[in-house]
Amino acid sequence: MAYLEARGLGRDFPGVTALNDVDIDVESGRAHVLVGENGAGKSTFVKLVTGTDRPSRGQIRIDGKDAAEHPDLFRYIAYVPQELSLFPHMSVAENLLMPFHASGHRGLVRRRTLEAKTQSYLDRFGIAAKPSDLVRNISVPDQQLLQIARASTNTDMRVLILDEPTSALTPVEVERVFRVVRDFHERGIGVVFISHKMDEVFDIGDDYTVLRNGKKVDAGQLADVDEDRLIRAMSGQKLELGTMFRPKVPRGKPLLTVTGLSGRKFDDVSFTLDRGEILGFAGLVGSGRSEIMQTIFGFLKARGGRVSLDGADWPLGDTTKSVAGGMLYLSEERKHHGIFPHLSLRENIGLSITDLTNSPLGISAARERAAVDDIIKDYEIRTASREKKISFLSGGNQQKAIIGRAMAMTPKILIFDEPTKGIDVRTKAQIYKIMQGLAEQGIGIILVSSEMDELRKCASRIITMHSGRITGDFDSATADSEQLVGAIFATETEHV
Amino acid sequence: MSDLQKTAPGQGREASVMRALLQHPILGVLSVLVVIFVASALLSPYFLTPYNLSVVARGLAFVALVTIGQASLMILGELDLSLGTIGGLSGILTGMLMVNAGINPWLAIVIAISFGAVLGFINGILTTKLRLHSLVLTIGTAGIYGGAILVLTRGVAITGIPREIQFLGRGTLLGVPMPFIIMLVMLVLAAFLTIKTPFGRYMYAIGNNRDAARMLGIPVDRIRVLVFVMAGALSAMAGVLLVARLGTAQPSIGDAWVLGPIAAAVIGGVATTGGVGMIAGAIFGAGIIAIIENIIVLFGVSPYWQGIVSGAIVVIAISFDAISRQWLRKES
Numbered sequence: 001m002a003y004l005e006a007r008g009l010g011r012d013f014p015g016v017t018a019l020n021d022v023d024i025d026v027e028s029g030r031a032h033v034l035v036g037e038n039g040a041g042k043s044t045f046v047k048l049v050t051g052t053d054r055p056s057r058g059q060i061r062i063d064g065k066d067a068a069e070h071p072d073l074f075r076y077i078a079y080v081p082q083e084l085s086l087f088p089h090m091s092v093a094e095n096l097l098m099p100f101h102a103s104g105h106r107g108l109v110r111r112r113t114l115e116a117k118t119q120s121y122l123d124r125f126g127i128a129a130k131p132s133d134l135v136r137n138i139s140v141p142d143q144q145l146l147q148i149a150r151a152s153t154n155t156d157m158r159v160l161i162l163d164e165p166t167s168a169l170t171p172v173e174v175e176r177v178f179r180v181v182r183d184f185h186e187r188g189i190g191v192v193f194i195s196h197k198m199d200e201v202f203d204i205g206d207d208y209t210v211l212r213n214g215k216k217v218d219a220g221q222l223a224d225v226d227e228d229r230l231i232r233a234m235s236g237q238k239l240e241l242g243t244m245f246r247p248k249v250p251r252g253k254p255l256l257t258v259t260g261l262s263g264r265k266f267d268d269v270s271f272t273l274d275r276g277e278i279l280g281f282a283g284l285v286g287s288g289r290s291e292i293m294q295t296i297f298g299f300l301k302a303r304g305g306r307v308s309l310d311g312a313d314w315p316l317g318d319t320t321k322s323v324a325g326g327m328l329y330l331s332e333e334r335k336h337h338g339i340f341p342h343l344s345l346r347e348n349i350g351l352s353i354t355d356l357t358n359s360p361l362g363i364s365a366a367r368e369r370a371a372v373d374d375i376i377k378d379y380e381i382r383t384a385s386r387e388k389k390i391s392f393l394s395g396g397n398q399q400k401a402i403i404g405r406a407m408a409m410t411p412k413i414l415i416f417d418e419p420t421k422g423i424d425v426r427t428k429a430q431i432y433k434i435m436q437g438l439a440e441q442g443i444g445i446i447l448v449s450s451e452m453d454e455l456r457k458c459a460s461r462i463i464t465m466h467s468g469r470i471t472g473d474f475d476s477a478t479a480d481s482e483q484l485v486g487a488i489f490a491t492e493t494e495h496v
Numbered sequence: 497m498s499d500l501q502k503t504a505p506g507q508g509r510e511a512s513v514m515r516a517l518l519q520h521p522i523l524g525v526l527s528v529l530v531v532i533f534v535a536s537a538l539l540s541p542y543f544l545t546p547y548n549l550s551v552v553a554r555g556l557a558f559v560a561l562v563t564i565g566q567a568s569l570m571i572l573g574e575l576d577l578s579l580g581t582i583g584g585l586s587g588i589l590t591g592m593l594m595v596n597a598g599i600n601p602w603l604a605i606v607i608a609i610s611f612g613a614v615l616g617f618i619n620g621i622l623t624t625k626l627r628l629h630s631l632v633l634t635i636g637t638a639g640i641y642g643g644a645i646l647v648l649t650r651g652v653a654i655t656g657i658p659r660e661i662q663f664l665g666r667g668t669l670l671g672v673p674m675p676f677i678i679m680l681v682m683l684v685l686a687a688f689l690t691i692k693t694p695f696g697r698y699m700y701a702i703g704n705n706r707d708a709a710r711m712l713g714i715p716v717d718r719i720r721v722l723v724f725v726m727a728g729a730l731s732a733m734a735g736v737l738l739v740a741r742l743g744t745a746q747p748s749i750g751d752a753w754v755l756g757p758i759a760a761a762v763i764g765g766v767a768t769t770g771g772v773g774m775i776a777g778a779i780f781g782a783g784i785i786a787i788i789e790n791i792i793v794l795f796g797v798s799p800y801w802q803g804i805v806s807g808a809i810v811v812i813a814i815s816f817d818a819i820s821r822q823w824l825r826k827e828s
Contacts, residue, residue: 299710323713337711340704342771351701352712354694362692405712 003028003063003190004049004077004159010057011044016384018044019214021058025207026159026190031181033205033222034194037234037424038396039382040211042194046161050079063158076158078151080165082194082422083335084143086150088136092129093118096150124183125149126176140285141173148180160184161192166200167422170284170450178204196424198227210234235426245432245458246476247439251277255444256296256314256413261305263295266468269305273413273444278435280459280476281448283488288468289448290332293415297329298322309413326412330402332421332448334395338402341391345383345401346372348390352405371408379404380430396427403434414438415446420454432458452484464488518820522777525764528813529780532787540794548790550673554741556786557675560779561734563757564679564686565616565727567778570761571690572723573703573770574630576619577754578638579731584750585641586612587735591654591745594661601661609732615641616728620721630724638754645747654745665741675737679779682730686775699723703770759806760785763813785809 002025011019019041026032036042047053049060051067051074059066062073086095093114097105105114115131122129125145129138135146144165151160162181166174181191181204195201201208202222210218210233218233252275261269266288273279281289294300296307298319307314315321322329331337340348349372350357357368372386379400383393390398399419406414416435420428435458439445449455455462456476464472464487472487517524536543543549562579569576590608593599599607619637623630667674690696698719701709709716734753739745757778758768764781766773785806792805 297711319710320713320715328713329711331711336705337707340701340708340771342704343700347697347700351697351714354697358694362688363694363697 002026004192005061006045006049006058007061008058009045009048009055009060011048011053012056017214019048019055019211022211022214022216024209024216024219026192027207028158028190029185029188030206031185031191031193031204033201033208034192034211035196035201035208035230035234036211037426038422039213039394040234040424041214042211043163043394044214045211046079046163046192046194050074050077050161075154075156077161078154078157078159079161080147080151080163082164082167084140084147086135086143086147089134091115091131092122092127092133092135092138092146093131095135095146096121096131097153098150121149121153125180140168141170141176144168145173145176145180148177152180152184157189159190159192161194163194164196164422165193166195166197168285174200196422196428198230198425201230202227212236231425234424243429243457245429245436246460247276247278247436249276249440251275251460252442255310257308257311258292258296259306259308261292261295261307262303263291264300264303265291266295266465269468269470271463271470271473273446275442275444276439277461278439278445278447278459280455280462281446281465282452282455282462282484283450283465285450287465287488289465290417291468292465293329293417293446293448294331297327297415299329323409326410327415328406328409328411328413329415330406330417330419332418334398334402339390339398341389343390344387345376345381345390345393346386349375349401349405349408353408356408375401375404375408379407379434396423399423399431400427403431407434407438411443413444413446415448417448418450419447420449420451428454452481515824518824521765521772521774522780524820525777525780525784529783529787532784536787536791536794540791542794543791546671548794550668550671552786552790553676554673555790556782557673557679558734558738558741559753559756559760559786560679560782561675561682561737562727562731562753563760563778563782564682564775565730566757567761567764567766567773567775568686568690568699568723569630569727570758570766570768570778571699571703571770571773571775572720573706574623574720574724575634575758575768576616576630576724576727577634578615578619578641579727579757580750580753581638581641581645582612582615582728582750583731583735583738583753584645584747585615585648585735586732587739587749588645588648588654588745588747590736591657591739592648594658595654595656595745601658605661605736608736609729612732612735613725613729616724616726616731617721619728620724623724624717624720649745649747651747653747655743657739657743657745662740662743665737665739666743675741678733678737682733683775683779690775695719695722700771703772705771756785757782759810763810765817781813784813 004026006022006024009019009022010017022045034042048055051071061067062076065073067073096118097114100109118131122131125148127142127145127149129142135143148162148165151157165177169177184191193204205222208219208222209216210230212234254272255275256273259270269292283289291300295302298317298321302316307316309325346368350368353371354363356371357363376383376386381397381400381404383397390401419431435445435447447455447459459476462474462476462479462484463470464484466488474484517527562583566576566579586608589611590604593604593607594601619630619634622628623633664674669677690699698709698714701714702716702719706716731753735749738749760782761778762768763784764773764777766778788809789802789806792802
């Protein structure tokens with residue numbers, strides 16, 4: 001018998017059914033992969049089975065008992081969210097063992113006791129940090145692993161739900177997570193694994209369930225199916241995965257020239273971006289790519305070096321001037337740098353089209369509605385209404401809104417920083433197509449990505465970085481994969 | 497979309513009217529204001545007399561002017577605790593210029609309001625350039641501005657404000673007190689600014705997410721400083737009008753304008769965390785406080801009780817807001 005069972009589970013929100021008649025069995029000691037596009041109902045499902053939200057219909061059974069009647073059963077279900085939810089100014093040990101009662105810690109909180117307990121977890125999860133380190137000072141992958149470790153300190157845990165645990169990780173670190181998951185299996189713990197990365201799904205998963213528009217559309221054992229079938233089930237249509245999105249028109253004249261730029265986390269960076277080009281930046285998380293882009297954009301301060309656009313000096317350090325000059329940066333941190341959470345979808349988009357909607361009598365509501373509706377349609381943003389708060393939209397739809405908003409500002413240069421992080425396969429293809437179309441219109445595009453596959457598909461040229469320095473410049477069509485990976489890791493092996 | 501099923505409305509009409517009221521940024525607080533107004537009229541025969549209404553309107557006008565400024569700052573995610581002393585100091589300045597220096601009273605008013613704008617500018621520039629939290633910074637500047645009042649006046653009121661400007665505080669137009677009319681004009685301007693102009697939209701954006709606003713190229717710091725300037729000028733205007741009303745420049749002017757406007761704004765749906773609420777809502781909130789304070793007086797309740805009652809209103813109003821939001825979430 002499955003440890004965690006959902007029977008006919010459903011959840012309605014005003015105007016939409018987020019989840020409908022879903023049956024899922026999570027067996028002890030197996031990995032159950034949950035896949036689906038953004039907005040398919042995965043998050044709703046997680047909320048219901050962790051007890052943070054109540055179902056409108058159906059039943060959740062934990063260890064054979066109805067969880068609605070025994071809500072304390074939810075303590076057996078541990079959940080690691082996709083977003084980091086650690087306490088940055090507290091130590092690794094405090095983060096790991098909180099809440100103290102759940103990790104079996106009684107009485108006064110003594111630093112030495114906490115730190116002694118912590119070390120074994122750090123070893124097991126391969127976290128390269130000291131128990132006394134502040135969390136904000138350890139690397140992002142270590143933070144991600146610490147979050148999983150924290151869930152495992154819950155001595156009651158029987159099922160662990162991992163929501164895209166690898167989106168900020170490189171292959172080496174993904175392997176660390178997988179080792180931990182396999183270790184959980186041996187201890188009889190069932191794992192629910194949510195991911196958009198197909199290779200990982202097949203690597204770690206035993207069973208699978210595909211959700212689409214709130215319904216279960218396919219389920220079974222992964223050994224019996226292939227990638228194509230899952231993707232077809234998720235999207236409801238056949239997608240050409242091998243499609244290339246490199247711009248098909250030849251590159252134009254140089255647009256942006258960066259010379260000897262230095263700043264926080266990077267040194268002496270020089271490169272040129274041509275018109276109509278998609279220039280990819282590959283590297284490990286923390287290799288300084290985002291910092292370079294944010295410095296060029298004026299969000300971070302430069303320490304030295306020059307940037308010029310069309311031969312004229314480009315002002316650094318002022319995002320207002322950058323945007324006015326036609327440069328836009330779309331951050332990977334949607335929540336922190338992208339959306340205005342309390343404002344509606346209309347207001348979020350409306351912010352960047354005030355040139356279009358403003359009049360001597362103020363912003364025209366009718367013109368704004370029309371322009372926003374166009375963007376919702378053009379970018380296929382799925383929402384019950386344009387007046388819905390943007391924070392209620394799924395991640396992929398938020399991302400499409402942000403891209404649509406940026407396009408309305410008719411930029412000359414667009415910098416995409418991990419534009420498809422946490423985004424489903426079909427929306428990914430949509431975003432690639434948008435990038436390709438823009439480049440073919442003569443816009444210069446920089447694509448920062450940690451997915452080599454994405455860079456190979458979209459970029460005309462790939463620059464590799466390591467520890468804040470450029471280590472290579474490759475033609476995407478002819479580059480050798482091993483060379484690329486080598487350039488990303490190269491200097492590291494030299495240092496060791 | 498075709499696979500998504502529409503759920504049946506299910507609830508009755510009352511529930512949906514209730515939801516619309518609760519979800520609307522200002523209709524909820526407006527209906528509370530109307531209910532309290534009607535209840536006051538029913539409870540006390542004196543409430544609806546023209547004299548009493550003009551007392552309420554006049555009293556409300558001063559604190560409401562400060563509330564417009566404070567609510568604008570709160571939309572940005574800022575809080576200025578020195579607005580009261582800016583109003584007081586500007587009032588003292590206008591009195592000294594008119595009485596002690598003998599300057600043309602109209603010029604004195606212009607100088608005093610500009611002075612308030614400068615004090616607001618100081619708050620804004622220090623907050624943005626030094627990346628301070630405005631709440632903390634303005635605890636300090638409130639002390640400085642308030643201290644300056646005492647240094648300048650030695651605690652003694654300046655009397656002999658010229659008659660020609662006193663109508664600004666005491667006069668009426670078509671039976672409506674002048675300060676109230678001036679406040680309404682400012683409210684309309686502020687509402688237009690915040691709702692209909694790009695500047696106003698940017699204010700909400702900054703209050704929602706300052707980094708995202710910078711990423712969109714919004715001139716974040718410039719807008720923040722300008723709103724501090726605006727709030728300073730509005731507070732100074734309140735101070736000047738109160739001097740005209742009293743005929744003297746009292747060192748105590750502005751004492752009640754520190755927490756009152758924040759409470760009014762919160763009751764009116766403006767969050768202290770920024771990015772939500774409307775200026776008009778804040779003024780309705782100020783209206784609710786003013787009417788309840790008036791009804792306490794009409795009932796002959798000891799003025800010593802006023803603090804407890806108005807404090808309790810704030811607590812009740814905020815609890816109501818929190819409970820209604822939970823109710824909405826459960827309904828959905």
